[in-house]
Amino acid sequence: MGSSQHKAYIPDTARDNQYILAELQVSEALLQHYTDQLSCYQQLSHQFFVLAQQAGLRNVHFIANDKLPVVRFHTEAFTFQTADQILFFYNPQYHEAQQSFFDGFHRARKISLLCLATGTEIRNNSAQFHQQVQQVVKAFKQQLPIADVTMKIRDHQHLSYDLYAREKGCDSSFGYKLRGVAERYVARDCQLPVDHHAMNYVSCSLPVSRRLKEVVGGAADLTIPFTAFYLALEQNLLQAAQEHHLTRIGLVADGSTPIVRNSRSDKARAGRELRMLSFDITAAHQQFFSHWHPDELVDTLHFVLAAGQDDHTEYGFGRFMNQVEGALKQLSKSVALQPDKDDFIVRFHQHISYNI
Numbered sequence: 001m002g003s004s005q006h007k008a009y010i011p012d013t014a015r016d017n018q019y020i021l022a023e024l025q026v027s028e029a030l031l032q033h034y035t036d037q038l039s040c041y042q043q044l045s046h047q048f049f050v051l052a053q054q055a056g057l058r059n060v061h062f063i064a065n066d067k068l069p070v071v072r073f074h075t076e077a078f079t080f081q082t083a084d085q086i087l088f089f090y091n092p093q094y095h096e097a098q099q100s101f102f103d104g105f106h107r108a109r110k111i112s113l114l115c116l117a118t119g120t121e122i123r124n125n126s127a128q129f130h131q132q133v134q135q136v137v138k139a140f141k142q143q144l145p146i147a148d149v150t151m152k153i154r155d156h157q158h159l160s161y162d163l164y165a166r167e168k169g170c171d172s173s174f175g176y177k178l179r180g181v182a183e184r185y186v187a188r189d190c191q192l193p194v195d196h197h198a199m200n201y202v203s204c205s206l207p208v209s210r211r212l213k214e215v216v217g218g219a220a221d222l223t224i225p226f227t228a229f230y231l232a233l234e235q236n237l238l239q240a241a242q243e244h245h246l247t248r249i250g251l252v253a254d255g256s257t258p259i260v261r262n263s264r265s266d267k268a269r270a271g272r273e274l275r276m277l278s279f280d281i282t283a284a285h286q287q288f289f290s291h292w293h294p295d296e297l298v299d300t301l302h303f304v305l306a307a308g309q310d311d312h313t314e315y316g317f318g319r320f321m322n323q324v325e326g327a328l329k330q331l332s333k334s335v336a337l338q339p340d341k342d343d344f345i346v347r348f349h350q351h352i353s354y355n356i
Contacts, residue, residue, distance in 0.1 A: 006177060008322055011165035011166065011170045015161070016157075017072070017156075017160070018123075020129070022115075023111070024144075025109070026111055029146050044062070045102070049062070059118050076089065085274070092122055133153070159347070164332075167340045176318060177316035182196065199281070199351040203260065207300055215335055224294070240334070251291070252291050254293055255296065256272075258302050259276045260349065277304060279306045281306070282308070325346070
């Protein structure tokens with residue numbers, strides 16, 4: 001099979017995102033070097049901001065409240081917090097920031113250093129950005145008052161686009177091989193530890209419209225329970241995935257947001273707002289996670305299709321992405337989505353994590 005058949009043609013209206021999170025566990029050994037928790041957070045945040053500025057990082061955040069950062073593109077820059085999350089919306093081309101999030105009365109389990117990519121050509125410059133953050137994290141670690149500290153680095157990259165951009169007038173696209181993060185970084189002389197974990201997957205969200213409820217059935221009259229509605233969605237999703245040879249599948253319709261991880265490095269867990277799905281990328285059998293409540297009709301459906309080890313070809317994840325697009329178009333047809341009117345945003349995630 002030629003390399004051209006391993007390319008995914010992504011519309012030119014697609015957006016790139018990259019952010020890197022470095023995590024430090026807060027121990028008693030660390031805290032005893034400071035007057036109190038507040039002093040610890042203040043001094044460490046100052047050290048981080050100085051190092052980030054020296055490295056040329058322009059959008060950085062110090063987080064010590066145990067909330068998960070979620071980063072998305074937006075034309076306006078704003079940040080807001082929920083019980084479990086801090087959501088950052090920004091445009092990498094224009095927005096710069098430096099913020100701290102902590103409470104001196106809250107004993108954080110961990111401190112997170114969040115670095116958001118800025119500028120243009122985010123994907124092409126991702127290795128350089130990773131190297132900058134690596135240097136900052138290593139310098140920050142050296143400045144800690146205790147030795148033998150392990151920090152985890154998580155590099156998150158997204159490529160987002162409307163599945164039906166062409167039907168809405170976007171006539172141009174670009175062929176991506178969608179190489180793995182490690183392969184891209186090695187090619188640009190950015191070194192990663194041998195012992196690192198990678199996760200590649202697609203997530204997309206679909207609003208529960210009146211028409212969708214009528215087409216799928218079992219929910220249009222708002223009669224509880226909604227079991228038939230959710231079971232029909234499950235069947236449509238599983239059938240589309242099976243016909244396109246996809247075996248790692250998730251449906252989250254319980255009001256929470258899916259967080260996808262590699263089962264080798266993270267275990268599945270649930271929270272008030274977050275639902276972690278932990279896939280084994282080496283297993284050949286089907287893995288299907290479905291979360292919904294029969295007496296609750298949600299506003300938004302979340303679908304996840306994760307790549308396995310076999311989906312990572314010598315060219316990249318282009319073939320996997322074409323399979324995903326085929327499955328999602330079949331799924332959208334089964335729920336009577338209107339390509340020229342409805343948005344169906346597809347987000348291709350590439351994550352890599354390791355300890356330093």
